[in-house]
Amino acid sequence: MCITVVPAVAQSNAVYSFEHGGDNKFESLAGIKTEVVADEAVHGKQSLKFSWGQQGGSAIWPEKIQTGNRRDKGFMQTSVFNTWLYHPGEASDEKLRFSFGRNGDQEADCWFDVKLNFTGWQIVMMPYNRMSGKESAEMDWMQLTAPISGEAGEVLIDNLLPWTYFDRRFAYSDAAYRFTREDEHSRFGNDGHKSFYLQGIKEVEPMVLTKQQEALIEKLEMRMEKSGVGGGGYNLENLRKEYQAYQIKVVDSDVKGRHVAVGIGHDVYKYTKLSEEMTKGHLSIGKTGKFLLRLARAWHAAKGKDKEEIESMYVNLTRLMLKSGFRCGHSHGTLHHFGYASREYYLASYLVRGMLEEHGLRDAVAKNLQWLNFAHFCFDPRAPHRYSDMDYINTMARSQLIAILMTENPGETYRVLEQWTKTLSQAITHDEHTTHDGFKEDGTAFHHWGHYPAYETGAVASAATLFEFFADTPFRLSEEAYKHFGKALLALRFTSNRYSWPRTLSGRHPFSQGGISGLKGAYLTFAKSGTPDGSESLDKQFASVALRLNEAARKDYPEVQPEGDPEGHLVQPYAGLSAHRRGDWLAVARCFSRYVWSGETYGKVNRYARYQSHGVLEILPPGGLTASGVSEDGWDWARPPGATVTHVPVDALPFEKTIVMPSSNETFVGGVNHRNRNGVFAAQLSEKKEKDYTGLKAKKSYHFFDDLIVAVGSDIQGASEKYPVETVLFQQSLEDVSKPVELNTEAFSDFPWQKEVTSGGVVRDLLGNVYWLPEGAALKMRKQHQKSRYHYGTRGKGSGFDLTDDQNPPTEGDYAVAWIDHGVMPKKGSYHYAILVQPDEKKSAKFYSNKNEQPYKLQQQDELAHIVEKGNLKSYALFKSGPVEDDLLKGVSCPSILMVERGEGGIELSFCDPDLRLPGNSGGSIDGEMWVPAGNGPEVMEQTLMLAGSYQAENTSDIKVELLPDSKGTKVTFKTRRGRTYSVSLQRLK
Helix, strand or coil, rough: CCCCCCCCCCCCCCCCCCHHHCCCEEEEEECCCEEEECCCCCCCCCCEEEEEEECEEEEEEECCCCCCEEEEEEEEEEEEEEEEEECCCCCCCCCCEEEEEECCCCCCCCCEECCCCEEEEEEEEEEEHHEECCCCCCEEEEEEEECCCCCCCCEEEEEEEEEEECCCCCCCCCCCCCCCCCCCCCCCHHHHCHHHHCCCCCCCCCCCCCCHHHHHHHHHHHHHHHHHCCCCCCCHHHHHHHHCCCCEEECEEEEEECEEEEEEHHHHHHCCCCHHHHHHHHHHHHHHHHHHHHHHHHHHHCCCCHHHHHHHHHHHHHHHHHHCCCCCCCCCCCCCCCCHHHHHHHHHHHHHHHHHHCCCCHHHHHHHHHHHCCCCHHCCCCCCHHHHHHHHHHHCCCCCHHHHHHHCCCHHHHHHHHHHHHHHHHHCCCCCCCCCECCCCCCCECCCCCCCCHHHHHHHHHHHHHHCCCCCCCCCCCCCHHHHHHHHHHHHHCEEEEEEECHHHHCCCCCCCCCCHHHHHHHHHHHHHHCCCCCCCCCCHHHHHHHCHHHHHHHHHCCCCCCCCCCCCEEHHCCCCEEEEEECEEEEEEECCCCCCCCCCCCCCCCCCCCCCEEEEEEEECHHHHHCCCCCCCCCCCCCCCCCCEEECHHCCCCCCCECCCCCCCCCCCEEEEECCCEEEEECCCCECCCCCCCCEEEEEEEEEEEEEEEEEEEEECCCCCEEEEEEEEEEECCCCCEEEEEECCCECCEEEEEEECEEEECCCCCEEEECCCCHHHHHHHHEEEEECCCCCCCCCCCCCCCCCCCCCCCEEEEEEEEEEEEEECCCEEEEEEECCEEEHHHHCCCCCCCCCCCEEEECCCCCCCEEEEEEEEEEEECCCCECCCCEEEEEECCCEEEEEECEEEEEEEECCCCCCCCCCCCCCCCCCCCCCCCCCCCEEEHHHHHHCCCCCCCCCCCCEEECCCHEEEEEEEEEECCEEEEEEECCCC
């Protein structure tokens, strides 16, 4: 039979919700009856009943179908078919087939099947590029074929979308339908190798438990319940009003009401006439979960008739959700970021597990919970890699635990918990030398292909509770997990002061004033989980750390002395960062590289952050960002402290791409940590020569000598013919415009005010830091009113991705600013200066009195090296391999960073090969996401340096010391990896 169709006029992204009679365009070919009914609906009141007899049948729908892929504001999208199906009958293995073809052709171009293995609502979201067959750009009909099973049947259809565009990363298959072709840009494959949801629910053979093991499971169940019940009261009238929004009616034990959906799935309606109604007017799992949690807690608190009414509301809403598709095997079209919206739903279900069991609902709800967050994926060997994700630890780990504890059979719960806690320990210690998520060996926490404290905090808060939850049980997390997690916590508090981390680490949250303030309880919780070996129930080291952050808790631990402000030096190669602390202040140097991104811009969010990590040096006093002079109002995004930048106007700063994670092609970014006290940070700053970049280059280094920081720059090259290149000393907000800055002991309180000098001298900023500059430095200072732009699209709530506005809202404020001007298009620009950080009056006076004397020795400053000496410390930033003109160091085999400390009997040497040599990654699926090219060399390499003089030292597996023949010096060989610091004590031979 030849199919002849007169194509309907194509309505771009037409959606058919059957609220109007003309929506039904099915033409029956055989055995099919269609009619609009008001029985059930996802949207509105009506849907389309599609029924068939014993011999099945088919019907055709004329529609011009647009296929293919596209980009929308950088997001990669593909054409998908989408609809909701309601199956009123019992689940079966019968299949509906959806076929798509061209006018005049009987054979379909592409097709897929949907199993009717469900009761209730099921969404189908099928990309055309993942169906069987091959899609065509000329397709103009859709055919729905019913099964031939000898039995009649029916489904309801609602919100039929013959085609629309959807993010290629996030379409999910599930138990009802499967992808048959792969999409390289999707995060979910057509078989088990990617789709961990399909691996996440399995039959688990229960253990036969001893009475002690049964008691342990009961203990854990009650521990979880106690942590979630709360102790508040309830307002029954408010609960009734919320319940009424669902319009629930029970008719002959059948629950009818408004549809509950996974809100993120409604992105599929973005380009349709239902966009606003479906994305803003629906009842989402997030909203419903919060309501269920209020009901659950009220049920625990209530008695008598109140309790009965609340129980009835909870049970009815649970049945409505099951009908809406919240059941095992249904992926709702997409479940990305589901963990953020579902936490309350999980906890609520758990708190009323006994009540659900009495109503015969516990098992169905438990299996749904386990499916939605792939709770049994822990049995898969790939799980540690997947579970190391910061979002997983933050939003899903505890919910997985709840889902496991929801299991009715305690023998099954016990077996799964054994595997799950083992996998969680492996995930926390999953120190992968890639850009994949996880806690790295240097204490960084990777997310979005980089160190991201804003995401780390949520993961830390969640993980700390899990350490404590299992601390006194056989499921206790491993000793290695304790140590690895603890290292991340210590690094996070070291790089924050007291609670704020520096702007350069803010990702796309440039004014994250709160920082780690929300982790006061988490640090203490981790301390209460005991020492790594389990020998002590309180880890006093971490309790000491926690009590520095959590003053309110000190009275509860009189035996623990809070730690003082951390001191020392820390290098985090995976973050391109060195942190230096003395007294109560923190200084952080950072730059981006081939492996480390500068920051993150998402549409309007952090839109002006082009220079967020351009070799910055941020100094934070105890009050954090605000105390350091950072303000949201009037901040000049082109003048971050320490950065070398092309000073362009704020409105010229935004990138063209929607998402940007700036990186470079350079591998020389890193630092050396000398005896945990001092160090060197060095970077080859190099902007990529792309449309959004000026092509700026500079060699930069910071040399940390106790409370003196020496900044050196050379080989500065600017590509802009219009805007000057600058190296910024400071930018600090003026709450009081009369507050003075000082130049050579003279205080300037005027406002506005400006000064330009080339004679060198000493400058004091608003915070009391003192800067020494040599003669010839083109110093410019201002006290001025600045106009800028806000870091977000609106100053309230709004879309972070919509780039329809040319710029973000304006801001303005008063500032004191100082910088070194290198002019327009410098070819060999340079600078050097020193900062005495937070000196007392005695040190400050001495600095001023010696203002004509350089407080450090600058031995070399060019394209090859920065070599600085201060007292018995000598530091090297060697940008090229080869010979070195120096009394101590004769040459290196690779670009290197060193610090050497001279002593009576020899030297203490700290060495770093800063090239991380990360393997390449495939990059993100969105244009602008972090991409690391391949071919970066092996992880481990042998590097050598040659010393003048004869030395000896005890060899290790990573360090070998050899004397050269004829007393020509000493050769030291290092096996380097991951940007680590290697330290060796070298004894001078007489």
